[in-house]
Amino acid sequence: METASTTSPIRIATRGSRLALWQAHHVADALRANGMEVEMVIITTKGDLVLDKSLDKIGAKGVFTEELEESLRNGTSDIAVHSAKDVQSTIPEDLELLAFMEREKVHDVVISFDPLFKLGEGQQVIGTSSTRRRSILKRFYPNVITAECRGNLQTRIQKLKDGQYDAILLAYAGVARMQYDHMIAQHLPLDTFIPAAGQGSIAIECAKTLPLERKLALKLALDHKPTHLCLLAERAYLRTMEGGCSIPTFALATLAGEELTLKAGIISLDGKHLILEETTAASGQAEAMGEQLAHAVLSQGGDRILQSIKAEKS
Numbered sequence: 001m002e003t004a005s006t007t008s009p010i011r012i013a014t015r016g017s018r019l020a021l022w023q024a025h026h027v028a029d030a031l032r033a034n035g036m037e038v039e040m041v042i043i044t045t046k047g048d049l050v051l052d053k054s055l056d057k058i059g060a061k062g063v064f065t066e067e068l069e070e071s072l073r074n075g076t077s078d079i080a081v082h083s084a085k086d087v088q089s090t091i092p093e094d095l096e097l098l099a100f101m102e103r104e105k106v107h108d109v110v111i112s113f114d115p116l117f118k119l120g121e122g123q124q125v126i127g128t129s130s131t132r133r134r135s136i137l138k139r140f141y142p143n144v145i146t147a148e149c150r151g152n153l154q155t156r157i158q159k160l161k162d163g164q165y166d167a168i169l170l171a172y173a174g175v176a177r178m179q180y181d182h183m184i185a186q187h188l189p190l191d192t193f194i195p196a197a198g199q200g201s202i203a204i205e206c207a208k209t210l211p212l213e214r215k216l217a218l219k220l221a222l223d224h225k226p227t228h229l230c231l232l233a234e235r236a237y238l239r240t241m242e243g244g245c246s247i248p249t250f251a252l253a254t255l256a257g258e259e260l261t262l263k264a265g266i267i268s269l270d271g272k273h274l275i276l277e278e279t280t281a282a283s284g285q286a287e288a289m290g291e292q293l294a295h296a297v298l299s300q301g302g303d304r305i306l307q308s309i310k311a312e313k314s
C-alpha cells in the first residue's frame with residue numbers, strides 16, 4: 001500500500017515575484033514531466049517587502065529565503081525554490097539543498113531603452129543594487145555614477161523607464177527568463193564582470209526530514225549534475241570567505257569533462273583593489289577547491305579587503 005507521503009502532491013514554496021514564479025513553474029513542469037503532482041505555496045519574504053533599503057543595509061543574510069525555509073520546517077511546503085544566488089552560503093542545520101537545476105548563461109547585461117547605449121561613454125547614471133556590480137563599475141568605468149536600484153525586475157525596469165537611470169545592470173538569466181532580451185544594450189564580459197556565486201541557477205531546498213524516497217525522486221527530476229558540481233565549488237568559496245551578498249565577492253566554476261575550473265575573488269568597495277585567483281581540480285574535489293581558493297584569495301590581500309569592508313559597514 002502506498003502512503004500519503006509518496007502520493008500527495010509536492011508543495012512548492014516560492015516568492016511571488018514574476019521571476020520567482022517562473023522558476024517555480026519551471027520546477028513544477030519538470031516534476032509533472034516525471035509523473036508527480038504539484039501545488040504552489042506563494043510566500044512573501046522580507047526582501048520583497050523592504051524596498052527602501054539596499055540589501056547590504058537590511059543585513060542581506062537570508063532576506064529572500066527565511067520565510068520559505070520556515071514553511072519547510074512547519075510543514076506547509078515540501079520544497080522551496082530559490083535563485084541559487086540568493087541562498088546564504090551556510091544553510092540551517094535542519095535543512096538541505098537537494099538539487100541545482102541546469103544553469104542559464106551566467107553573465108551580466110546592461111539594460112537600457114537606448115539600444116545604442118554603451119557603458120562608459122559620457123556621463124551616465126547606472127542603477128544597481130549589487131555591491132559586486134557597483135565595485136566593478138568603479139574600477140573599470142570610473143566616470144560612471146551608480147545609484148541604488150532595488151525591487152523585483154519589473155520594479156527596476158519601471159524605475160529605468162521613469163528616468164532614474166540611463167541604464168541598469170542585471171543578470172542575463174533573469175532577463176532571459178522574463179523575455180526582456182530586446183532591452184539588452186550590452187552583454188558584459190565574464191572576465192571583468194565575474195558573476196556572483198550561484199548566478200543563473202535555481203536551488204531546491206527541503207527539510208532533512210523529508211522522506212528519502214521523495215528526496216530521491218525530486219533529485220532525479222530536478223538536479224543537473226554539472227551545475228551542482230560548479231555550485232558546490234562556488235558556494236564553498238563563498239562560505240569560506242564568509243561572504244554573503246553584501247560583500248563584493250565573485251565566483252565562477254566551469255566543468256570540462258571531469259575537470260572543474262574555479263575563478264573567484266573579491267573587490268574593494270571603491271574598486272581600487274581586486275584579487276582574482278584561478279584553479280583547476282578534479283570535480284570530486286569541488287568543495288575542497290572552493291575552500292582552498294578562498295584561502296588563496298585571503299592570503300593574497302583579500303583578508304585586508306574583507307576587513308576594510310566590514311569596518312566600513314559597522
Ligand SMILES: NCc1[nH]cc(CCC(=O)O)c1CC(=O)O
Pocket residue numbers: 083084085086169170171172173174198199200201202
Ligand atoms: N536578488 C537578486 C537576484 N537574484 C537572482 C537574480 C537573477 C537571476 C539569477 O541569477 O538566477 C537576481 C537579479 C539580478 O541579479 O539581476
